[in-house]
Amino acid sequence: MPRIIKNRQIVEDDWQVLALAAGETPDTVPLPAAPVLLPLSVWQARRDEIIARAAPLGVWLDSHEGPEALAGDIDRFTVIGVNFPKFTDGRSYSSARLLRERYGYGGEIRALGDVLQDQLFYMQRCGIDAYALRADKDMEKALAGLSVFSEAYQAAVDQPQPLFQRRPVQEPT
Amino acid sequence: MYRYDKTDQQIINERVTQYRDQISRHLAGELTTDELRPLRLQNGLYIQRHGPMLRIAIPYGMLAAAQLRKLAEISRRYDRAVGHFTTRQNMQLNWPQFEETPAILAELASVQMHAVQTSGNCVRNITSDHFAGIAPDELTDPRPYCELLRQWSTFHPEFAFLPRKFKIAVNAAAVDRAVIRAHDIGLDLVLDDDGEIGFRVFVGGGLGRTPILGKVVREFLPRRHLLSYLDAILRLYNRYGRRDNMYKARIKILVQALGIEEFSRQVEAEWSQLKDGPTTVPDAEFARLAGHFNPPAWETLPAEDPLHAARIRTDRAFAHWVRRCVHAHKTPGYAAVTLSLKAPGVAPGDISDAQMRAVADLAERFSFGEVRVSHEQNLVLADVRQRDLHELWQIARSHRLTTANIGLLTDMICCPGGDLCALANARSTPIAEAVHQKFDDLDYLHDIGDISLNISGCMNSCGHHHVANIGILGVDKNDEEWYQITIGGQQGNAAAIGKVIGPSFYAQEVPSVIEALIAVYLENRTDSERFIDTLQRIGIDPFKARAYAGRDRRRTAKVDSREKEVVNA
Numbered sequence A: 001m002p003r004i005i006k007n008r009q010i011v012e013d014d015w016q017v018l019a020l021a022a023g024e025t026p027d028t029v030p031l032p033a034a035p036v037l038l039p040l041s042v043w044q045a046r047r048d049e050i051i052a053r054a055a056p057l058g059v060w061l062d063s064h065e066g067p068e069a070l071a072g073d074i075d076r077f078t079v080i081g082v083n084f085p086k087f088t089d090g091r092s093y094s095s096a097r098l099l100r101e102r103y104g105y106g107g108e109i110r111a112l113g114d115v116l117q118d119q120l121f122y123m124q125r126c127g128i129d130a131y132a133l134r135a136d137k138d139m140e141k142a143l144a145g146l147s148v149f150s151e152a153y154q155a156a157v158d159q160p161q162p163l164f165q166r167r168p169v170q171e172p173t
Numbered sequence B: 001m002y003r004y005d006k007t008d009q010q011i012i013n014e015r016v017t018q019y020r021d022q023i024s025r026h027l028a029g030e031l032t033t034d035e036l037r038p039l040r041l042q043n044g045l046y047i048q049r050h051g052p053m054l055r056i057a058i059p060y061g062m063l064a065a066a067q068l069r070k071l072a073e074i075s076r077r078y079d080r081a082v083g084h085f086t087t088r089q090n091m092q093l094n095w096p097q098f099e100e101t102p103a104i105l106a107e108l109a110s111v112q113m114h115a116v117q118t119s120g121n122c123v124r125n126i127t128s129d130h131f132a133g134i135a136p137d138e139l140t141d142p143r144p145y146c147e148l149l150r151q152w153s154t155f156h157p158e159f160a161f162l163p164r165k166f167k168i169a170v171n172a173a174a175v176d177r178a179v180i181r182a183h184d185i186g187l188d189l190v191l192d193d194d195g196e197i198g199f200r201v202f203v204g205g206g207l208g209r210t211p212i213l214g215k216v217v218r219e220f221l222p223r224r225h226l227l228s229y230l231d232a233i234l235r236l237y238n239r240y241g242r243r244d245n246m247y248k249a250r251i252k253i254l255v256q257a258l259g260i261e262e263f264s265r266q267v268e269a270e271w272s273q274l275k276d277g278p279t280t281v282p283d284a285e286f287a288r289l290a291g292h293f294n295p296p297a298w299e300t301l302p303a304e305d306p307l308h309a310a311r312i313r314t315d316r317a318f319a320h321w322v323r324r325c326v327h328a329h330k331t332p333g334y335a336a337v338t339l340s341l342k343a344p345g346v347a348p349g350d351i352s353d354a355q356m357r358a359v360a361d362l363a364e365r366f367s368f369g370e371v372r373v374s375h376e377q378n379l380v381l382a383d384v385r386q387r388d389l390h391e392l393w394q395i396a397r398s399h400r401l402t403t404a405n406i407g408l409l410t411d412m413i414c415c416p417g418g419d420l421c422a423l424a425n426a427r428s429t430p431i432a433e434a435v436h437q438k439f440d441d442l443d444y445l446h447d448i449g450d451i452s453l454n455i456s457g458c459m460n461s462c463g464h465h466h467v468a469n470i471g472i473l474g475v476d477k478n479d480e481e482w483y484q485i486t487i488g489g490q491q492g493n494a495a496a497i498g499k500v501i502g503p504s505f506y507a508q509e510v511p512s513v514i515e516a517l518i519a520v521y522l523e524n525r526t527d528s529e530r531f532i533d534t535l536q537r538i539g540i541d542p543f544k545a546r547a548y549a550g551r552d553r554r555r556t557a558k559v560d561s562r563e564k565e566v567v568n569a
């Protein structure tokens, strides 16, 4: 079974990710058996049919797609994927924060795509808690990426108070 | 100056560890060249024409003497004993060894310095007024706000992979010395009608191939909302800025596409969700930060030191220097001093390790141990007693730091250009040197008076040529170096982008073209006019006509005929 990093551990995972191949359309693509992360377009085209399947629901947002599109349905999803087509495409950091901080999503947010060790720390801060590391990378080593810094200045999902609200009173070094 | 506490230090130390690990994973083949590139850029490491270049952050231009000494030591030990100050108040080392860069960062961390986010598509070094805290025309000290922004932008988890680089500048003075409208965000500290302190926020400025001045996105932002408001702007930019074309990826293009009203409306909508949240900055934090910038122990002195006044009368060379390099200070009996890094024979902004040590000594002896870097690529000692100026001048002179040309024609802003930069279309430092040769008479330079001449080796405009009275831009025609000239640009409150005067020139022609432009000014000026004033009064045509008089211009330049790889920047 494929493995992912989840809650800072390596775990086995049987969610599939559906991506539309050339020529496939959201209306007609066959839906794989659950559990599956469906493209947003498929969710939007066949919402009622998908809900009727009564399986754990999953959807994934590409980097140009926003969580606004899921607003009323957020709590139906067990897993929401956020895609990083290239690791230098930073849009999904904003999507993840919005899912947590604006839409109050409490389920799993999974990073998909070009997911690499050196971005995990930022992803974690933005509320992503599961990482489908790129297949050619060493997962054991990548875990270290979650613990690069012991403190951070900004408020974010993992630490809603910025450092200036928490800074211990001490003499400058 | 801001001093790290244990947490700040720990974060910077952890950054060094992270970077060291990234470099060793790269050398072990676990991190490809493409995977490493954005990571090393966010630690200031470029790969340039001759090899690596390391850009070291100097937050809002503030340096302690001990830090400058460390830079001297690093430049001697790991480089060729020379550093280059940039328009963004940073320092570039042009000859470090790739494998030694982790060691350099560790050395920097030992004096509370780093190279964090000095490149890459993230929030860059925050820049400000080099006279911050001492300028008579200042509303309040901008540095506590700069430091707040430094901390907010350092490893911001949401904004590390923006569409493009993001530059922020802060001004708090009546006269803008930080070119805030040439930045992605420009912050102008102002008071509202109730005397509350806040910011006029400009957005969408930038130079490069599409020079645009920033527009007001909000007339007044109370200071406590600074971070949530910037989060809102950055979030919009991160989500909707263009990523399909690197030349159209800066926020200025997004602002232009939406129009400032619509952009502003979208910012307000996003901000309404973030406002008054945990990132609201309490007064206690502003007070804590301000405490780091408490004024030094200025003495109570007479406004005019009689000895100083006497020396100005008797020592002509000293008087020349005072006229151009000594600036007003808000405290009686004190002055700020600019140490010119624009001596003939030296690339503008370059400084040797010996000079760095000399400046550190001068700072400790005469200016409370602090130095500032100006975006014009000079150094400033901000708190010198008038009565010490003469002695300081004598010592600085022995280190070639007293060229009396600040604000004059030879105080050129100049990028490293084709000598060092892989993106260059043409060399820029030889042009600067040719200007020095042509205008080597200081009396003549003083007579010409206030003028700015800036040089960039390509459209990326690192040398700020767009906002110079006379701008020189290297262009590439059929693999030859040519130079396009713009006039009428300026920085400051009346910031403006210069206009191209016509087809470009050969390198050898540039000094005489500048001379022609100056001649038109001298012939037409009234007593009180600077170059820019005369130009604005009589218009560009007389300058154009003189610049091309007697020149054959049948071969026309095509700007940017070769598209350059700018992924590195």
Ligand code: HEM
Pocket: B046, B048, B053, B085, B086, B087, B088, B092, B164, B165, B167, B182, B183, B184, B205, B206, B207, B208, B209, B250, B414, B415, B416, B420, B421, B422, B423, B460, B461, B462, B463, B464, B566, B568, B569
């Ligand atoms: C030698 C290595 C350098 C490289 C490869 C480099 C690269 C670039 C590039 C590609 C841009 C255009 C970015 C854009 O339009 O999006 C740029 C802009 C700029 N660079 Fe550099 N640069 C270098 C050195 C410098 C130096 C030495 C300075 C200061 C003297 C500097 C200051 C700036 C400034 C002020 C801008 C304009 C920012 C704007 O467009 O708003 N750079 N640089």
Ligand code: SF4
Pocket: B415, B416, B417, B418, B421, B422, B423, B424, B425, B456, B457, B458, B459, B460, B461, B462, B463
């Ligand atoms: S303006 Fe062009 S040549 Fe000059 S440093 Fe910038 S990128 Fe290089």
